[in-house]
Amino acid sequence: MEKKEKTSSEEILSLANSLRWELGVNLHDTVTESIYEGASRIAKKTVKAENEKSPYSFDMKMDKIVTSRWLGFPVMFLLLAVVFWVTVAGANVPSGWLASLLIDTLQPILKNGANSIGLPWWLSGVLIDGAYLSVAWVVSVMLPPMAIFFPLFTLLEDFGYLPRVAFNMDNLFRKAGAHGKQALTMSMGFGCNAAGVVATRVIDSPRERLIAIITNNFSLCNGRWPTQILIATIFIGGLVSSQWAGVVSAGAVVGIAVLGIFFSLVVSWALSRSVLKGEASAFSLELPPYRPPRILQTLYTSLIDRTIFVLWRAIVFALPAGVLIWLVANIHIGSLSLAEHFINWSDPFAILFGLNGVILLAYIIAIPANEIVIPTILMLTVISSGIAGVGAGSGVMFELDSIADTEKVLRAGGWTLLTGINLMLFSLLHNPCSTTIYTIYKETKSVKWTLVSTFLPIIMGFAICFFTTQLWRLFMK
Secondary structure, rough: HHHHHHHHHHHHHHHHHHHHHOOOOOOHHHHHHHHHHHHHHHHHHHOOOOOOOOOOOOHHHHHHHOOOOOOOOHHHHHHHHHHHHHHHHHHHHHHHHHHHHHHHHHHHHHHHHHOOOOHHHHHHHHHHHHHHHHHHHHHHHHHHHHHHHHHHHHHHHHHHHHHHHHHHHHHHHHOOOOOOOHHHHHHHHOOHHHHHHOOOOOOOOOOHHHHHHHHHHHHOOOHHHHHHHHHHHHHHHHHHHHHHHHHHHHHHHHHHHHHHHHHHHHHHHHHHOOOOOOOOOOOOHHHHHHHOHHHHHHHHHHHHHHHEEEEEEEHHHHHHHHHHHHHHOOOEEEEEHHHHHHHHHHHHHHOOOOHHHHHHHHHHOOOOOHHHHHHHHHHHHHHHOOOOOOOOOOOOOOOOOHHHHHHHHHHHHHOHHHHHHHHHHHOOOOOOOOHHHHHHHHHHHHHHHHHHHHHHHHHHHHHHHHHHHHHHHHHHO
């Protein structure tokens, strides 16, 4: 009897597979499409409209463009590029104002106040040059881009365009064994990876949600855009004449962002065929009608629920990071600081990957916030190279007023075109910031997957940088 039941089950399974093969691999889509086509035929026969013009004619015309096989992707990339450009360009002025207020104005006042009450130099350094300055950098660099990006992103969502993005990207992500909605969480990651991780809640499948969480770090968050733009301007834009420098630099940054999307798809494919094996679950996406965005609700949702929430978490982690940065730069063993000891020790290892000890230390102590990577790199470069008369003082994070001055410091620290290229790659492929790591743990409740999400990008970053360096040295001899 048991054998008969087993045979019967095998026959049913075989019949089901045969039927699925005959109907096509996308059986769910085939059935769903047939249902909607049948409903549409019935509606046309039974419903008579007084006005022959369909109330959804505008939606249908728009969808023929934004979901077109040929125009869908160009429109999508163009629109997202505009959002990124507005975010970066629009954030420059308010970021400058905040930096001028919090760093150029308030920090000297706090230092003078600490000196006037006789605060020990080391305590003043830890609290003001370390903790306060780190928080000030995070707020001035992180707040304006998020305050612009999140409202724009929410407006696109409210208008009804983001579901069209998911529709366009669904086939690519499904081929990679992931969910089509991962396109939305990936896009959110371009504003903040922590917010992108939270956004994965829209994916019902636990397996596919986990894939989306692990790969979200491949989206360049707003904390990494300044690093990419600065390094591309110095090392990539510097390869061409000044009239083309801006275009070439922007192209390099966009290329890194697209490379991140490529890595997201590749890693999703690898995970879905190994430790998170399974087929992509099909989902029916009913495209909502286009509607005028609700401005006040958008501002509240984006500024209060997203911007302030993420910024607060970043500040909480940036404060102790600032203390650590000041300590490693100002505590000496013998004639060298802790920072110099680490840089000298790690340089031979880092050079194998086309990097240097300064970059490694900067990314270790700046884990709480990507926004402080460049100030930390400049400070460590001045310390390790013995450059005099640059910055706010020994062991204090700083940024220079001009790109030319920044280039002089980096060149004096031994930076080359290869170093710049590898830094851009490593900025894309390195561990998430502390805020994102904490958010991953909160969302997954798993130490295992939090560690995978943290160390997988680092391993990839070193591997890609090593491969790039070996190719460079092979062909540039």
